[in-house]
Structures are given as C-alpha cells and as structure tokens.
Amino acid sequence: MRFFFLLFFAAGAFGADLSPFNIAIGRILTPETGLTVDDEIDTLLNQRQAMVASFAPNVKNAGAQPPAQQLPELARIADRYRRLRNDTQTGASSSSAGSTSLVLNPYLADILGISLESGAILKTVSGNTINLQIKPAGLFCATKFGDATRALPGVPDNAACLEFWKRVGITAAFDKSRSNAPSQLVALQDDFSEFRVRFDLLAPQLKKARQALLAKMEQQGAAATTIGCLFSELSGCEKPNPQLITWTERTKTALKSAAAKPEAVRKAELEKTFGTALDQLQKLFETEPDLKAHMAPLILPFGKSYAESNLLALKVDELGRTSFSVEYSLNRPDVAKADLANGIVTKGQRPPDLSTARAIYARNYQPFVFTANGEASWFNETLPGMNGAFRSWQVSAMGTFLLKEIPNMGKTTLSFGGLIGDLHQQPLGFDYTVPLVNDPTKSVAINLTGPVRAFNARLEFPTANKSVTIPISFTYSNRTDLQKEADVRGSIGITVRFDSFFPTATPAR
Numbered sequence: 001m002r003f004f005f006l007l008f009f010a011a012g013a014f015g016a017d018l019s020p021f022n023i024a025i026g027r028i029l030t031p032e033t034g035l036t037v038d039d040e041i042d043t044l045l046n047q048r049q050a051m052v053a054s055f056a057p058n059v060k061n062a063g064a065q066p067p068a069q070q071l072p073e074l075a076r077i078a079d080r081y082r083r084l085r086n087d088t089q090t091g092a093s094s095s096s097a098g099s100t101s102l103v104l105n106p107y108l109a110d111i112l113g114i115s116l117e118s119g120a121i122l123k124t125v126s127g128n129t130i131n132l133q134i135k136p137a138g139l140f141c142a143t144k145f146g147d148a149t150r151a152l153p154g155v156p157d158n159a160a161c162l163e164f165w166k167r168v169g170i171t172a173a174f175d176k177s178r179s180n181a182p183s184q185l186v187a188l189q190d191d192f193s194e195f196r197v198r199f200d201l202l203a204p205q206l207k208k209a210r211q212a213l214l215a216k217m218e219q220q221g222a223a224a225t226t227i228g229c230l231f232s233e234l235s236g237c238e239k240p241n242p243q244l245i246t247w248t249e250r251t252k253t254a255l256k257s258a259a260a261k262p263e264a265v266r267k268a269e270l271e272k273t274f275g276t277a278l279d280q281l282q283k284l285f286e287t288e289p290d291l292k293a294h295m296a297p298l299i300l301p302f303g304k305s306y307a308e309s310n311l312l313a314l315k316v317d318e319l320g321r322t323s324f325s326v327e328y329s330l331n332r333p334d335v336a337k338a339d340l341a342n343g344i345v346t347k348g349q350r351p352p353d354l355s356t357a358r359a360i361y362a363r364n365y366q367p368f369v370f371t372a373n374g375e376a377s378w379f380n381e382t383l384p385g386m387n388g389a390f391r392s393w394q395v396s397a398m399g400t401f402l403l404k405e406i407p408n409m410g411k412t413t414l415s416f417g418g419l420i421g422d423l424h425q426q427p428l429g430f431d432y433t434v435p436l437v438n439d440p441t442k443s444v445a446i447n448l449t450g451p452v453r454a455f456n457a458r459l460e461f462p463t464a465n466k467s468v469t470i471p472i473s474f475t476y477s478n479r480t481d482l483q484k485e486a487d488v489r490g491s492i493g494i495t496v497r498f499d500s501f502f503p504t505a506t507p508a509r
Helices: 017-031 038-046 047-052 074-083 134-146 203-219 222-232 244-261 263-287 293-322
Strands: 112-118 127-136 168-175 192-200 322-331 356-363 368-379 390-406 409-424 432-435 443-446 452-461 467-475 485-496
Touching: 017 038, 017 244, 017 263, 038 244, 047 222, 047 263, 047 293, 134 168, 222 293, 222 368, 222 467, 390 452
Parallel strands: none
Antiparallel strands: 112 127, 112 485, 127 168, 168 192, 192 322, 322 356, 356 368, 368 390, 390 409, 409 452, 432 443, 452 467, 467 485
C-alpha cells in the first residue's frame, strides 16, 4: 500500500537535518509488505515539496517534527484506519460472567461486531457471554450507499452521512450460563444481562482540524504543482529543469548503492548519502540561475505556507491518536431463587438494577497504546437496609504493545492492565447470606464491602486483517464480587468485526 506523507522539514544552511525523513529512510531499510527497496527510494524522492520548502528561511527551526500524517483517499483511509485501530472494543465489560477485558477501549466497531467470551474476570461465577455491538448510523450509511467507508467518522463533507449519530454505539450482553450458577440468584429465560451506550467526544474537533488542514493545502496547491514540475514531466507542465532531473537520477543511484551496503553500516550510509544530496539540491537552488529565479516568488512563500500546514498536521495527528468517550451501562442482576435479606427481595424478584457511568481515554503512541478508565456505579432503586444508592468506584489503566504484523492478518497485541477500586456497600445492595457449614438450615450474612485490586495480562491474535481476533487473558484479583478471596483466572474469546465485510465503492490499494 502506498501512502503520501506531509512532513515538516527543518534544516540548517548545510548539513541537513534528516529527522523528518527518518520514516521514509527506515522503510528503505525495511520495505512495507509488497514494496521493494526501489519503491521506497522513489517514495522518499517524491517528497519534493518537503525538500524544497526546507530552503525557505522561515521554515528553519520552526519547531518539533510531527509524526507522519497520512492523507490518502477515503477508501485507503478506511483500510489503514481499521488496521491501525488496535484500541477497538467489541467484548464485554469486566463485570460480566464472560470477559477478557479488565480495561475497556474507547472505540467500537464502526458498523457491527459480535463476540463470544468465556471466563469471568471480577465476577464470582464464570460463564459464557455473547456480546452484540452496533453503530446504527454506521450500519445505515454503509447499507444505503453500498460503501463501508461511509460508516467512518469524520469523512469529508461530500461523503458525510449522519456524522453526529456515528458517535453513538450500542452494546447488549447476554449471559448464557448464569442460570446454572450455584448461588442464590438465577437468570430468567432471556439471559439479558447488560446494556451499554457509548458516545465519542472528540470526533467534531478532529473533523474541524482536518478541514482546516485541507483548506491550507488547497491554498498551496498551485505552488506545489509548480515545484513538482521542476523535477519531472507532468501533465500541463513546462519542460522540467535538466539539472534537477540529473540530481534525482544521481541521488537515486547513490541511495541504491547505500541500501546495498552491509546491514551494520546501511542506515548510516543512507543518512550520509541523502544528507549530502539535500545539501547539493539546496546549492543548486542558490546558484543555478533558472532555479534561483524561483526563490523569492515561489519557494519563500511556499515555505511559509508549508510550515503552517505542518503545524495543522501536528494538531490533526494529535487528535487522531487520542480518543475520549463516555459510556452509560445498565446491568441487570439475576433473579432470586428464594427470599433474600429478610424478605426485602422475594423469590422471583430481582435486586435493584445497577447503573454505571464510565469515562474512557486512549492515546496511541505507536507501537504502544495507553488506555485509562474511570467509573462510578449506583443502584437504580434504594431498598430497606441499603446504605444509599452509591455502590462502587473503579479506576483502571492498560498498556498495549503492538507486536510484529502478520501478513494479511494484522498485528498481535500484548496488554498489561491494572485496576483499583472500592465497593462502598454490598454488591447486591443488602446483606448477602451463605449457609453455615455445620448447619445448612441456617445462614450468616457476609460483609463484602472493601477494596478491589486486579492485574490482567491479555494477548490478542488477529486473523483476516483483524476482522476476526482471538483474545486470551489471565487475571489476578484480590477478590470477586461475591467472594473476598484472591483468585487467578483465565478467559478466552473470539471477536468478529463486520466492518471490513461490507463493500467499498473505491477498492483500497
């Protein structure tokens, strides 16, 4: 796949600063899948505007270099966006009977996703949970236009479709084994256990930043084309400058020679070769009459505009790597098998439903993703014997490492997460009783309030470009919801995201 990058370039008079080109040079060392060393050298030399803009004095030392900013067409954005989004959440929350996630990620699948997970994390009784997730607006837009890219958030205005509602995702969880749990509670036949609604808060800011960047790039479009015409024959261009054509050919030959050096010195040779070539290019523009004539009317104004574009690109990149969403979940407890808590809940009734408000943050530092959650839960009804409506709070964080990409499958991820919290009152809101060992006809109330601590390690294997993933997790906790004893558990699941199953109007390349 070919990508074009908007790079900020700062250089001294001579002895060029190569840091903005580190990514392109790195890809000559290790070409992307399906590309050759020659392809990557061509990609580097095609960054003509970036190299020429560096000669403008007002670009020099203008600030830190932003990471590479991708600006491909919409279908290619969709393909790259979904493959890089290693913070997509389709599974159940840690309070479910079946879950592999101690910490929730901020994104949901853009159209539809389903997961089956077995093994609890913080719930006493493990089970199997089916988790269905949908973005109604994404499904509508992809179906209406026959194009999955229309489900993406923040698409250009000419492809916009229900942009506000794309920020809303809905999840429903079904616990298929809790009715068999050896406890005082049993599920009804529907097995419906949890309902979640999530809302993305950063999408409008990202869209505005992209629009500002595209507007600035349009302003410099004519100048960028003129610069490109100096290097090679393009449609509608005058004859290119012969000295620049010679410079390009010589630089390409020199880079090929450097790329063929022994591995131990290859990177240093590439950097030395390209740095020398940039110094020669600058000298051409400062001494060759035809090129020198372009400095004042073309290069200097373009350099200023180019610097402004890259500052905007930095903002887009920061927003694109950051996500923040809020979520509300409704959790329905099981139904009482018998009278509980002196008749407060009678046989056939449920304890109060539980509501949770959750904030979810993530920052992608590639190849590392940091995620944090903060949540508070409360009972929707206060019954006699309960200590108010507030139930608990939790704070959790996770670091995800993106491992080596498997061709046509995606990147395996390895995550480590931790959680702290406090159960302010009994998990059900009132005393939980268990039979006495020496006299099963009698029961005793157990105090289950107190701190909650947990650590989780999670490995996720991708298939089909991450359309299907298999997560495996191991969790240590100092307790579960109905038991104040340390526990170590393992859980496994399978997740299917249907986003890439929908057709795209323009095939990704």
